[in-house]
Amino acid sequence: xxxxxxxxxxxxxxxxxxxxxxxxxxxxxxxxxxxxxxxxxxxxxxxxxxxxxxxxxxxxxxxxxxxxxxxxxxxxxxxxxxxxxxxxxxxxxxxxxxxxxxxxxxxxxxxxxxxxxxxxxxxxxxxxxxxxxxxxxxxxxxxxxxxxxxxxxxxxxxxxxxxx
Amino acid sequence: xxxxxxxxxxxxxxxxxxxxxxxxxxxxxxxxxxxxxxxxxxxxxxxxxxxxxxxxxxxxxxxxxxxxxxxxxxxxxxxxxxxxxxxxxxxxxxxxxxxxxxxxxxxxxxxxxxxxxxxxxxxxxxxxxxxxxxxxxxxxxxxxxxxxxxxxxxxxxxxxxxxxxxxxxxxxxxxxxxxxxxxxxxxxxxxxxxxxxxxxxxxxxxxxxxxx
Numbered sequence: 001x002x003x004x005x006x007x008x009x010x011x012x013x014x015x016x017x018x019x020x021x022x023x024x025x026x027x028x029x030x031x032x033x034x035x036x037x038x039x040x041x042x043x044x045x046x047x048x049x050x051x052x053x054x055x056x057x058x059x060x061x062x063x064x065x066x067x068x069x070x071x072x073x074x075x076x077x078x079x080x081x082x083x084x085x086x087x088x089x090x091x092x093x094x095x096x097x098x099x100x101x102x103x104x105x106x107x108x109x110x111x112x113x114x115x116x117x118x119x120x121x122x123x124x125x126x127x128x129x130x131x132x133x134x135x136x137x138x139x140x141x142x143x144x145x146x147x148x149x150x151x152x153x154x155x156x157x158x159x160x161x162x163x164x
Numbered sequence: 165x166x167x168x169x170x171x172x173x174x175x176x177x178x179x180x181x182x183x184x185x186x187x188x189x190x191x192x193x194x195x196x197x198x199x200x201x202x203x204x205x206x207x208x209x210x211x212x213x214x215x216x217x218x219x220x221x222x223x224x225x226x227x228x229x230x231x232x233x234x235x236x237x238x239x240x241x242x243x244x245x246x247x248x249x250x251x252x253x254x255x256x257x258x259x260x261x262x263x264x265x266x267x268x269x270x271x272x273x274x275x276x277x278x279x280x281x282x283x284x285x286x287x288x289x290x291x292x293x294x295x296x297x298x299x300x301x302x303x304x305x306x307x308x309x310x311x312x313x314x315x316x317x318x319x320x321x322x323x324x325x326x327x328x329x330x331x332x333x334x335x336x337x338x339x340x341x342x343x344x345x346x347x348x349x350x351x352x353x354x355x356x357x358x359x360x361x362x363x364x365x366x367x368x369x370x371x372x373x374x375x376x
Contacts, residue, residue: 001349003287010291013342014298017335024310024331027317035319035327045323049330056334085345092337 005081012064058142
């Protein structure tokens with residue numbers, strides 16, 4: 001692993017952690033609103049938590065991209081190091097979802113979305129396209145995963161799932 | 165004959181320092197021949213490690229030269245052995261120098277690798293130190309700040325606890341991934357250093373075998 005790849009990946013994860021803390025310390029509406037609106041509904045609160053963390057996970061490719069100037073390009077090695085590390089982070093969230101039996105259907109919904117992202121990452125790692133193209137594809141996939149999570153939740157609600 | 169006389173003197177000198185030797189004055193040709201053979205054998209044993217077989221051509225030239233001389237065969241052989249021995253000694257010294265040079269080169273490269281390794285460890289060490297500090301700061305200071313922010317925002321303590329729990333989980337997962345990245349880099353570097361060191365050893369060995 002080259003130094004630049006290591007430093008770029010470390011910087012993007014650090015940026016992600018900082019963003020998390022900033023949201024908590026600055027009363028960020030996206031984070032704080034569910035804390036009040038679902039105060040008496042633990043199921044909705046769990047969904048809100050997963051949704052927030054999925055959004056945070058999905059932002060990582062942008063944290064990575066933001067580490068360089070607009071026109072600066074990442075090398076293949078740098079992007080691969082980040083992709084592999086990001087995949088590792090996503091896997092840790094799947095493991096968490098599996099052991100969290102109380103959340104039931106919602107966690108499996110999150111697991112499915114995260115699994116799709118991991119699969120997509122695996123494909124991107126094998127793809128012989130330019131690094132910035134691959135990175136842009138990952139950012140798109142991350143955004144898409146957030147919408148898919150929303151859609152799945154909507155389907156569950158409309159289907160009258162017992163969770164709701 | 166001048167060389168022969170020198171050898172006689174050398175033998176007499178050696179006998180004076182040898183406990184078993186008690187010859188005084190110049191020995192007869194026969195005595196000289198026997199003692200010279202013994203001396204040559206002694207010197208050969210002493211230098212056994214450094215000895216190199218004299219090239220066959222060189223030995224042949226010496227044989228040709230001495231064939232024409234009318235001297236006692238034993239004396240002739242002794243002189244030839246001494247010449248070959250001196251030649252071998254010179255050869256052994258130059259070989260030894262060559263080997264020492266190779267050894268020096270290998271050690272020099274190895275020290276250079278260690279120097280690079282130290283720099284890399286320093287780099288990795290500083291990254292790990294930063295991560296350790298961040299982790300410690302998160303649990304000692306950041307969580308308190310977060311808790312205070314949630315309290316100030318009037319979030320109920322039960323809900324706050326649930327969200328803080330999620331923050332700790334996500335934050336530590338990210339820290340663990342970062343730590344894993346640094347570890348992976350460390351192992352890669354150690355692998356590179358080991359490979360380079362092995363290559364150096366192999367190339368030094370090949371040189372020794374080629375020159376030996």
